[in-house]
Amino acid sequence: MKNSPSTVTTRSIYRRAARLLIGLILPIVFLRSAFLVLDSAVPRCSPWRFFGASDTVAVREELTRTFLEAININDVEYGSGIDTIKSSHFVPENFRDLIHDIMLNGQDIKYLAFRTKAVISEMEHRVKKAKWQEYFNWYLASCGVPSGLHCLTLKLAEEYATNAEARRDLFPPQYIYRLANHSFYHVALLTDNVLAASVVISTAVNASKHPEKLVFHVVTDKKAYASMHAWFALNAIPSAVVEVKGLHQYDWPPEMNMLIKDMLEIHHQLWKHKYRSLRIMENLYSEENYHRFHLLSPSATLLLNHLRMYLPELFPDLNKVVLLDDDIIVQHDLLSLWELDLQDNALGAVLDSNGGNYRDYFNFSHRIISAKVDPHSRRWLFGVNIIDLAKWRKTNITHSYHQWLKQNLDAGFALWRPPGVLPPALLAFENYVHYLEPSWQLSGLGYKNPRLEKHKLESAAILHFNGPAKPWLEVAPTEVRNLWYKHVTFSNDHIRKCGVRMAL
Numbered sequence: 001m002k003n004s005p006s007t008v009t010t011r012s013i014y015r016r017a018a019r020l021l022i023g024l025i026l027p028i029v030f031l032r033s034a035f036l037v038l039d040s041a042v043p044r045c046s047p048w049r050f051f052g053a054s055d056t057v058a059v060r061e062e063l064t065r066t067f068l069e070a071i072n073i074n075d076v077e078y079g080s081g082i083d084t085i086k087s088s089h090f091v092p093e094n095f096r097d098l099i100h101d102i103m104l105n106g107q108d109i110k111y112l113a114f115r116t117k118a119v120i121s122e123m124e125h126r127v128k129k130a131k132w133q134e135y136f137n138w139y140l141a142s143c144g145v146p147s148g149l150h151c152l153t154l155k156l157a158e159e160y161a162t163n164a165e166a167r168r169d170l171f172p173p174q175y176i177y178r179l180a181n182h183s184f185y186h187v188a189l190l191t192d193n194v195l196a197a198s199v200v201i202s203t204a205v206n207a208s209k210h211p212e213k214l215v216f217h218v219v220t221d222k223k224a225y226a227s228m229h230a231w232f233a234l235n236a237i238p239s240a241v242v243e244v245k246g247l248h249q250y251d252w253p254p255e256m257n258m259l260i261k262d263m264l265e266i267h268h269q270l271w272k273h274k275y276r277s278l279r280i281m282e283n284l285y286s287e288e289n290y291h292r293f294h295l296l297s298p299s300a301t302l303l304l305n306h307l308r309m310y311l312p313e314l315f316p317d318l319n320k321v322v323l324l325d326d327d328i329i330v331q332h333d334l335l336s337l338w339e340l341d342l343q344d345n346a347l348g349a350v351l352d353s354n355g356g357n358y359r360d361y362f363n364f365s366h367r368i369i370s371a372k373v374d375p376h377s378r379r380w381l382f383g384v385n386i387i388d389l390a391k392w393r394k395t396n397i398t399h400s401y402h403q404w405l406k407q408n409l410d411a412g413f414a415l416w417r418p419p420g421v422l423p424p425a426l427l428a429f430e431n432y433v434h435y436l437e438p439s440w441q442l443s444g445l446g447y448k449n450p451r452l453e454k455h456k457l458e459s460a461a462i463l464h465f466n467g468p469a470k471p472w473l474e475v476a477p478t479e480v481r482n483l484w485y486k487h488v489t490f491s492n493d494h495i496r497k498c499g500v501r502m503a504l
Contacts, residue, residue, distance in 0.1 A: 138448065141475045142468035143298060149195055149472060151498035156194060156227035159234065159494075166230035171241045178241050180317035184215045185338045188311065190304045191326035192224035194231050195472060195500070199487045201242060204330040211239040214334075217321070219314060221304060222248040235492065247303070256313060259402070264303060266405045267420075271300050273413045300419040308382065309401050309425060312393050319390040324462075325383045327446060327470055329487060332461035337386050337440065345434040346391040349380035350441040361423050362416045368407060369415055379426055380433055383464040384441050391432075401428035445480055446470055452479055 098119065102111060159166040171178075178184050187204065191197050197218055205211045220228045225246035232242045252260075299305055307314065308323060315321055322334055342348050358377045362369045392398075404424040408415040416423040442460035444450055446467025457463065463483065469476040471484030485502045489495060 135448075138475055139468050142470070142473055144473070146472060146474065146500075148495075148498045148500035149193070152494055152500065153194055153224065153227045155494050155498060156230040156234075160226035160230040163230075166233050168233050170229070170232050170236070170244060175241050178215050179217075179243055181215075182319055183213075184241075185213050185322070185334065186215050186217060186315070186318055186320065187322045187324060187334065188217045188219065188315065189324050189326060190219045190307055192220050192228075192304060193326050193472075194224065194227050195488065195495075196326040196470075197228065198231060198235070198489070199484065200324055200326055200328060200330065201237065201240075202489075203487050204324070204334060205237055205240050207330050208333050209335065211237075214240040216240060216242045217315065218242065218244045219304070219307070220244065220246055222246050235489070247307075250314075252313065260303075260307075260310065263306060263309075263402060263405060264301070266409050267306060268301050269409065270413050271419045274417075274419050306421050309398060309421060309428070311387060312389050312398070315389060319388070321387050321389060323382070323385040323387055325464065325466070327465040328383055329463040329484060330461070331463065337384070337436075337461075340386055340434075340436070342386065342388050342391070342434045344391065346388050346395060346397060346432040347380075347429050348386035348434045348436050349382070350384070350436045350438060350443070351378050351380050353438060353441075353443055358426070361418060361426065363414055366411060366414050368411060373427065377426075377430075379422075380435065381441065381443055381464070381466070382422065382425075383443060383466060384436075384462045386436075395432060397428050397432060401425065404428060445483075446476070449477070450480060457483070 098115060102115070156166070189197055189200055201216050201218075204216075205214065208214060218228060218232075225244070225248070229244045232244055311321065311323065320338070322337060324330070337348070340348060357375065358364075358373060358379060359375050361379060362373055362375075364370050364373070364375050401424050404415075404427045408424070439459055439461060441462045441464050442456055443464040443466050445452075445463060446465040446469045448467075448469065450467075465471050465476075465480065465484065469480070471481050473481075482502060488500065490501065
């Protein structure tokens with residue numbers, strides 16, 4: 001489906017920006033106008049002049065005192081908020097209407113102050129509501145699948161069904177041994193996005209000094225398997241080996257299937273719980289709640305995202321693997337990452353460049369978290385990771401992951417805030433993480449208004465578009481989209497016919 005129905009239009013963004021600007025300047029305009037209007041427009045015999053006809057200073061002092069009083073207290077007699085405006089038969093359209101209403105009804109300065117406060121409160125409420133709706137629409141649009149990508153998936157599935165060439169083996173029989181040979185560099189990619197997988201693999205091959213040593217293991221679901229296989233069959237990479245395997249092709253024992261089923265069910269329950277809390281918080285329109293919008297993303301419950309915690313089972317014949325997300329671009333050779341000494345750890349990861357720590361993820365007011373988790377620990381990221389599968393198999397990492405999921409379930413989902421695989425993964429990998437150099441990954445490129453610093457973009461080994469605005473979506477900034485789209489093969493017939501093109 002297209003993103004356009006849900007995308008915030010340029011006109012609506014301008015309207016909301018105007019509302020925000022009005023909300024910021026109105027309090028100043030109101031106070032300034034109050035002094036001018038009351039000083040010049042009120043007759044000399046009016047009761048507004050308390051200390052004589054020419055005592056302007058007294059009027060200003062009285063007006064200032066009354067406005068300060070309106071700010072600091074919630075007056076029952078006059079009211080002081082949105083309800084005052086909504087319950088009134090007359091809603092002032094501007095400040096002159098407000099003054100006219102006060103003079104016509106013979107009201108005093110105190111009424112003016114509280115009436116003004118109510119008008120400003122209503123305006124602030126409207127600005128917050130408009131900003132909340134803008135963010136909501138933006139996040140909602142990020143959940144869609146562009147029509148070009150949807151078309152590409154369908155066209156490739158059709159090719160797989162009708163074209164024998166699209167069903168052929170992806171590499172010659174003599175290369176089969178490479179799939180489990182430890183002298184090759186094994187790269188794992190778990191995704192159902194055909195175009196994203198092609199960008200990851202093509203950029204990794206182009207950046208490598210020895211692409212013939214690379215073996216890519218693409219794991220996808222049954223729905224996307226035909227399209228994924230057809231793409232790499234029709235667009236072969238001669239210098240590297242690419243294996244595409246669907247989840248339906250794994251022959252796991254029943255207990256393993258049940259373990260994954262239970263894990264996914266807990267994540268679904270967590271997502272539902274957090275989503276209900278988002279609906280409850282919706283009418284508060286607070287910027288503090290904007291982080292809750294990530295609940296709208298389907299990735300929180302996507303099986304392929306969670307299967308990264310089962311890599312030893314996915315690749316039983318491998319001892320080491322580089323794990324890449326599908327929303328990245330590879331700019332430097334992965335060879336040095338492969339040869340990195342993890343110092344007896346199971347995982348190599350980059351720390352969050354935004355400086356986030358565990359307090360952003362975990363609820364330290366809960367006794368389980370406060371007793372077992374260090375609040376000053378820095379969180380690391382997925383995106384690009386080197387994983388020692390042999391070491392992982394000797395630990396209880398996967399078991400610990402499941403234990404944390406069950407504890408969170410028993411605690412009413414109160415142990416951590418965001419849903420998804422990362423919070424329990426941070427806890428399960430505790431004491432088994434080797435921190436990589438920050439230059440290995442530049443993250444945060446998929447968030448609203450990312451910082452695009454040229455020297456960082458050029459020096460980073462991996463550009464990671466983590467966040468809602470993936471580079472293949474229309475909601476992503478044009479500069480971000482073009483960073484990614486320049487690696488797409490637009491000469492490909494299927495891409496051209498499906499209308500996939502650079503951002504303008």
